[in-house]
Amino acid sequence: LAYLGTGGNSETTTFGLDFDAERRAAPWGFIFTGRFNRAEDQGVLTAERYLLSGRAVRALSERWELFAGLGGEKDVFAGYDLLLTANVGATYKALLGPRHLLSFDGGLSYTDEDRIDPNPNVSFLGALLGLHYEFKITDSSSLTQQLLFTPNFDDSDDWRLRSETALTAAINSWLAVKLGYEIRYRNQPIGDADSTDTTSSASVVFSF
Secondary structure, X not given: OEEEEEOOOOOEEEEEEEXXXXXXXXXXXXXXXXXXXXXXXXXXXXXXXXXXXXXXXXXXXXXXXXXXXXXXXXXXXXXXXXXXXXXXXXXXXXXXOOOEEEEEEEEEEEEEEEEOOOXXXXXXXXXXXXXXXXXXXXXXXXXXXXXXXXOEOOOOOOOEEEEEEEXXXXXXXXXXXXXXXXXXXXXXXXXXXXXXXXXXXXXXXXXX
């Protein structure tokens, strides 16, 4: 949960909410993620993004898993009203801890993108290549890094890259503070949109 509000000489509000739920594969599991970010400056909307995604996981061994996922995202400032994705693939866990955890994703993806007029809608088959790394600095703090690369089989220049870096420090068993930085890059941006979007966040994290 993140919030910033100012009044007087400047009228700005920023609100962010992230939600994650995970059931570890034993042998079946799932991962659910929700994101909501909104910002206003002098009453004018300057940022708004929604994201919902889910992934089903089937463990094959200690190191190998299969996955299938669905996701939906809206970001009119980046040029699309609705972006739907579906993917299937496998995960390999290279490092199992206890301090370092590292896994790689590989698979196929399908993207259907409803773009803001006058940009034409697109849909394509592509690949999914991902990396997830976690370094447990102490028993109560950790550094995580996620990378996701999605090439387009129909247009090799239309590839996308997403990076999420976060530092989390627990205050107790259910409360923590989190600093995050996300980069979303499109090699071919939509219309006049910039190729790179970034989000910096300082949040309070509630764990249940």
